[in-house]
Amino acid sequence: MGYQGNGFALVSMTNKDVYYVRQSVAKELMALIETGDQPEFFVVTDAKSGATVAIATGNISSIVTKGGE
DSSP states (O other): OGGSSOEEEEEEETTEEEEOOOOHHHHHHHHHHHHHHOOSSEEEEEEOOEEEEEEEEGGEEEOOTTTTT
16 A cells, blocks of 8 residues: 555545655544544645645545554
């Protein structure tokens, strides 16, 4: 799972965009969503492109992390 075996988490959006982020960032984002305390936008660095992206948290379809972590 992840980008080229590097173990990054995958954030999938409702518009079919995908972003690869560090596992720790994915866990932080998942915790915010779980508590219902997420901001409207969450700024991350995409591991694949190196771009800084403001993700609209309301448009997240799923977050896939490495199993066992």
